[in-house]
Amino acid sequence: MAILDVEHICKSFGRTEVLKDISFSLEESQVLSIIGSSGSGKTTLLRCLNFLETPDKGTMKIRDKVIFDADAKTNLSEAQIRENRLHFGLVFQSFNLFPQYTALGNVMLARELEAKGRPDYKAKKKEILAEIEAQAKELLTQIGLAERMNNYPHQLSGGQCQRVAIARALAMRPDILCFDEPTSALDPELTGEVLKVIRELAEQKTTMIIVTHEMAFARDVADTAIFMDDGYILEQGNAKELFENPTQERTKQFLRNYQS
Amino acid sequence: MKKKIMAIALIGAMIFGLAACGSSGDQGAAAGSAGAENAESAASDMAAIQEKGVLVVGVTDFEPMDYKDADGNWIGFDADLAKAFADSLGVDVEFQEIDWDNKILELDGGSVDCIWNGMTLTEEVTSSMSCTNPYLNNQQIVVVKADVADQYQDEASLADLSFAVESGSAGAAVAAEKGLNYTEVSNQANALMEIAAGSADAAIIDSLMAAAMVGEGTSYEDLTTTVGLTDEEYGVGFRQGSDLTDAANQFFADAYADGTIPALAETYKVQGALVAQ
């Protein structure tokens, strides 16, 4: 059973159609990479999955449960949207860390706030917070930032910031972790440390969707791949197949540009 | 003053969508008499004061008429007289310091019940308040530096001086009437300061005030008074149409006759200016 089914998603901004009939599915513990030139709709697709944009048409299902249906008459409440979007995590191109919190604070904040809504929060406050902190420290250790967890974002390098952002997203235990060009804002020598973390996550069988311009990385780490062009999915399938033997002329042309 | 009221009324009307305040009809009522057509407001004025049990007197700090003693209590010729008047009505007296520029606003707005503060009965005052009979004489008098005073002992010599006068005061009216070269400042004390600071050669202020503030033993020892320009009278102002005016006139007559007023005048050294009631 697929963990994610996206069916016939369309999205327009005014008169510009950005997503045109997007359908794909993703299996549990697999990595999907989405490639395509700038403006092809990759980022908008990720934003739709995370409920930052509302698609005009189509449905989204997690393990066969509908979490979004554009035709459904009833508007989802803010609380329901929050619950649905927590199936996904999102790592932004520009990190978007909260500057007034330390690395540890960034990873813990959302879980602390979530915990406050729990009925047993008052009674077991100490244990709950201790558990959240332990989890956050473990995540920061996992990404190799145990030493820097009390540093503020402005005291960290771009690569370190992005790793904290990954830990922050993982703290919410999403079913699917999405990356929106995670290395595009980094100096070339800093991309390696971020890609390494993502690679390790893939080895631990984390389900991920990665929008990236790092073609070699996308080919190596992904199980399946999607090539998008002008709002359409032009080609999708096995990652190795797509990168080595693309069927569409447009895909070949795109990949050629990256090789040269 | 009228301009200020107009401006406020205008903005008020703009904001609240009301027509200009309807009180302009009252302006025609003769000053000093509670007209029969205003019987309603007159009745309510006296009744209102007796109901709240206090007469709120609008004053400024102005020796020797209304000023504070070392303990901060209001004393002075006017202050003591107002206390006696309130006693005669069987109510307490409360002194409220006001901005002199806003005296008509304060009165019409109801935040004070009368203006009792050495107020010169000018056309502006009598047309916008209901005023009592005069109780003190006053003079608009020229103040200059003592060392040049002998050059300015007659009206003709004043033409080449630059004057400072209180905006809206009787002194300002005289300066305008005589075609003098003058600047308006916010109060009479400021007018004296202008001379001391050298930004004006002379000032025109109330003679009663000059007696207290200018010359030997005061802070303006190097200033002196010279020419008296006009004679005028002090009165007390109530709201237009108020029946308190008649009550105050009656009080003046009684208090003059029984020697209260002359005694007070002795205390504050204004006996020479007293008007017989």
Next chain:
Amino acid sequence: MDTFFQQLPIVLHALNVGFLQTLKLFGVTLAGALPLGLAISFGTRSNIKIIKSIFKVIVWIFRGTPLMIQLLIIYYFPGLVMHNAIWGGGEKGRFIAACVAFILNYACYFSEIYRGGIQSIPIGQEEAGLVLGMTKRQIFARVKLLQMIKRIVPPMSNEILTLVKDTSLARIIALQEIIWAGQAFMKGSQGISGAIWPLFFTGIYYLICNGVLTVVLGKIEKKLEFFR
């Protein structure tokens, strides 16, 4: 010189009383205008068009007219036009009316500073909060508020120092603050008349007050330097 030393305690006492009034007006205005300004800034950013327009008009009126006129209207208008002097004639009523005028006026200025502060926070901060499942309220309170405060401290400091000096405008409705107290000795009060120096002396009070505020506000600014 002798008279100066005789006058000094009397004058200082009067100036202290006046300055207390100045400080009270300053404190109440700040305590009222800081939260009200935030509420108004939400109003001017409302998604509901009519609410947004109403708040924009209010801000326009209070920022577009002199504070002195607002004081005159708020204090005198009820008695003059509606024949109901709601504030009364005494000290207390004048003080309350002055507080109302100052709070409304300064809240409108503050609201624009808040608005600028909120709008200057990158949209990514809100989006990061949303994808982590935070509510809009939580995002404002826990993510944006402190960043906004950091951004508005310098312009707010300016307004606060101006407010200290603007309190002297309340003289127009005969609120007896420190300048009024100083000026009284020019006209004659408590046996001292024609004394000019007390008025200029009030400047020292303002200077000391603003000096203390500058240090405090500088400390706050410094405290917020732990993040960028």
